[in-house]
Amino acid sequence: MDFTVRQEVLGRTTVIRPFGEIDICTAPELKAHMRSVIEAGAERLLVDLSAVGFMDSSGLGVLKGAQKRIGERGGALAIVCPEGAVLKVFRISGLMEVFRIHDSLDEGLQEMER
Amino acid sequence: MSEGAANGSDTVVVTMPGRPQCVGLARIVAGEAATQAGLDQETTCDVRLAVSEACTHVLRCAGGDAGFTIRFAYGEGMLDVQVDQRGGGRSGPAESEEEGLGLGLALIHDLAAEFTVHEGERITLSMRFERNEGASEEGR
Numbered sequence: 001m002d003f004t005v006r007q008e009v010l011g012r013t014t015v016i017r018p019f020g021e022i023d024i025c026t027a028p029e030l031k032a033h034m035r036s037v038i039e040a041g042a043e044r045l046l047v048d049l050s051a052v053g054f055m056d057s058s059g060l061g062v063l064k065g066a067q068k069r070i071g072e073r074g075g076a077l078a079i080v081c082p083e084g085a086v087l088k089v090f091r092i093s094g095l096m097e098v099f100r101i102h103d104s105l106d107e108g109l110q111e112m113e114r
Numbered sequence: 115m116s117e118g119a120a121n122g123s124d125t126v127v128v129t130m131p132g133r134p135q136c137v138g139l140a141r142i143v144a145g146e147a148a149t150q151a152g153l154d155q156e157t158t159c160d161v162r163l164a165v166s167e168a169c170t171h172v173l174r175c176a177g178g179d180a181g182f183t184i185r186f187a188y189g190e191g192m193l194d195v196q197v198d199q200r201g202g203g204r205s206g207p208a209e210s211e212e213e214g215l216g217l218g219l220a221l222i223h224d225l226a227a228e229f230t231v232h233e234g235e236r237i238t239l240s241m242r243f244e245r246n247e248g249a250s251e252e253g254r
Contacts, residue, residue, distance in 0.1 A: 023141075024170045025134035054141070056166045057217040085159045092224045093217050 005033045013112040014042040015105070019051045022059035030059070034066040043075035044112045048105055055086045060093055067099065076100075080108045123189035124150070129200060130169075132181040137169045140184055144195065151188035154249030160225040161193060161243050167218040168197040168239040175237055176202040191245035199237040 003020035014037055018030055037045065047063065049055065067077040078100040081087045090096050102108035128143055130136040144165035148158040165184065172182045180202025187194040219239075223229050226241035 021138060021141075023134070023137050023166055024173060025137060054162065054166075056163055056170065057221055058170060060217060085163070088159070089163065089221070093221060 003029060005030055007037065010109060011113050013044040013046050013109060015046045015048055017048045017051060021054040022052055023056050024058045027058035027062050031062045034062065038066065038070050045070055045075065045077045046080060046108045046112050047077065048080040049086050050080055050082055052086050055089055060089065060095060063099065078102060078108050078112055080105050123187050126186045127183060129183045130181055132173055132202065134173065137166055140169050141166050147186040147188055148193055151193040152191050153193060153243060153245050156249060157243055157246050164222045164225045164241055165195060167222050171218050171239065172197060172199045172237050176204060193243045195241050197239045
């Protein structure tokens with residue numbers, strides 16, 4: 001079960017793309033990656049979960065922490081998450097309104113680049 | 115691994131060391147047990163998530179040497195899962211905001227048909243899942 005995190009800059013937005021499953025084992029790697037991107041000065045962060053097959057509350061914690069951290073610096077974080085098992089985790093945890101969640105990368109980028 | 119059929123159900127017990135890497139393995143076994151129980155696809159996903167949260171809870175709350183034992187008892191259309199802390203002690207809940215937001219048990223409560231947690235000297239989480247009879251056949 002390989003877990004990797006890739007990133008690219010599209011316009012003014014830094015896109016973070018985790019691949020694999022996010023749990024207690026892999027969440028620290030995602031957390032460290034996002035922390036380094038924020039500390040490097042990224043102000044618009046789009047986390048694309050399209051290639052994540054599974055995520056539990058460990059992943060929610062990382063995303064919430066990153067949202068708080070980038071918010072303290074005046075930045076913004078949004079999420080791309082198509083319909084499926086991962087989106088259900090946001091839904092049943094009551095966090096759908098806490099995060100800005102988009103169906104597609106294009107939709108997320110459009111909002112971030114406004 | 116299997117303890118054989120009794121009263122129309124099979125029981126499978128797996129014991130794992132308390133390493134984060136084992137939580138993914140626990141999910142794989144949980145998914146297979148749910149399939150064997152004839153649960154629909156959505157409920158199978160729920161089982162994987164709940165088992166992941168239960169094992170994570172044990173790892174975070176128990177002492178460093180603790181592992182866990184997972185008991186799957188399944189019959190037609192139902193699956194009982196029990197996650198027991200094995201060894202170690204208790205270091206108390208260690209979930210900070212960035213380590214799950216303390217949502218793990220609340221998620222299990224929402225996912226399972228029945229859920230109980232006993233946090234004495236050792237942690238035991240018990241949950242029951244039932245096939246969603248309204249699920250499509252394609253989802254099975």
